Amino acid sequence: GAGVSQSPRYKVAKRGQDVALRCDPISGHVSLFWYQQALGQGPEFLTYFQNEAQLDKSGLPSDRFFAERPEGSVSTLKIQRTQQEDSAVYLCASSLVSQTMNTEAFFGQGTRLTVV
Amino acid sequence: AQSVAQPEDQVKVAEGNPLTVKCTYSVSGNPYLFWYVQYPNRGLQFLLKYITGDNLVKGSYGFEAEFNKSQTSFHLKKPSALVSDSALYFCAVRLYNAGNMLTFGGGTRLMVKP
Numbered sequence: 001g002a003g004v005s006q007s008p009r010y011k012v013a014k015r016g017q018d019v020a021l022r023c024d025p026i027s028g029h030v031s032l033f034w035y036q037q038a039l040g041q042g043p044e045f046l047t048y049f050q051n052e053a054q055l056d057k058s059g060l061p062s063d064r065f066f067a068e069r070p071e072g073s074v075s076t077l078k079i080q081r082t083q084q085e086d087s088a089v090y091l092c093a094s095s096l097v098s099q100t101m102n103t104e105a106f107f108g109q110g111t112r113l114t115v116v
Numbered sequence: 117a118q119s120v121a122q123p124e125d126q127v128k129v130a131e132g133n134p135l136t137v138k139c140t141y142s143v144s145g146n147p148y149l150f151w152y153v154q155y156p157n158r159g160l161q162f163l164l165k166y167i168t169g170d171n172l173v174k175g176s177y178g179f180e181a182e183f184n185k186s187q188t189s190f191h192l193k194k195p196s197a198l199v200s201d202s203a204l205y206f207c208a209v210r211l212y213n214a215g216n217m218l219t220f221g222g223g224t225r226l227m228v229k230p
Contacts, residue, residue, distance in 0.1 A: 004159070031216065042120075042206050042220030043160070056217065091159065104150060105218065107159035 002026075004108035006092050012114045013082045021077045021111045025094030032075050033105060034067055035091040043091055049075060082115045089113070118143040120209050122221035129197045130229050137192040137224045139207030147209045149190040150218065151181055154204040163205075166190060177201070197228045 005024040013019050025032050031050055035043035036059075045059040051072035060067070064082075069075040079086055089112045093105035119142045129135045141147055148167055152160040164175025171183045181192045190207060204225050208218040 033217065035218075035220075040223075042208075042222045043218075045217035045219070048216050059217070093160075104162040104165055106162070107152075109157070109159040 004092055004094055004106055006090075006108035006111050008111060009109065010112050010114075012116060015083060015115055016081050017115075018078065018080045019082055019113060021079075021090050021113070023075045023077070023092030023094075023108060025073065025075070025092070026096075026106055027073075029094035029096050029106075030072075031095040031097070031105070032069060033093040033095075034075070034077050035093065036061075037089040037091055037110070039088070046077070046090075079113075082113075084115050087113055087115045118147070118209055118219050120207050120219055120221035122205075122207055122224045124224050125222075126225045126227065128227045128229065131199050132196050135194050135197040135201070135226065135228070137205050137207075137226060139190045139192065139221060141188050141190065141207075141209045143209060149181075149183060150208040150210070151175065151179070151190075151192050152206045152208060152220075154206065154223075156203075160206065163192070197226075199228050199230055202226055202228045 007022045033048050034046040036046055037043040047067045048056040049069045052069050064080045066078045089110040091110045093107045095103050095105045121140045150165045151163040154160050163179050164173050166173045166183045174180045179194050183190050204223050206223050207221040210218050
């Protein structure tokens, strides 16, 4: 596609419910990132994939958070037993190459998760 | 640990005036620095980056940024602001050999008044 696509754009979940957020990166992009952006704050890193391999998950806040990219393309971020503090915008980004130090990442519009 | 600070939550300028959005960083090695802009209900859009070379970097929409190693700063500038520049701006750093993630500042809301 033309850009990074995320779905759904908005998600309201009851506390304790499981949610799954989808990211379609730009076609051919090797690297994929998930970030969490709380209201009024900058994005914070959650996890990073190079193709299907999850190389860094140091930013995942708890074991309720799980991400996968089984075929090296689409990625899903799953949050189990959601809590109110999980309310945030979840951003997905992709980069063309694996050596991403000097390349910019392209971001999707994000999924706004509200836990009630 | 690396960090990025944007000391101003909000910057207000009049249309046609120059604008500066400040960013300072704290890293132990050579940083790769980025600026992104976020419009309402839109994702982050890349503006410019500093990797190496000239300290003055030019980017999209007439924006530029100056890398100052001694002051550990990477301020975003534009000679003449437009009302359409009003948005949320984020500075980010990636440290060489410290993972691929970006570390973002807290953001600065730029308001350009007609």
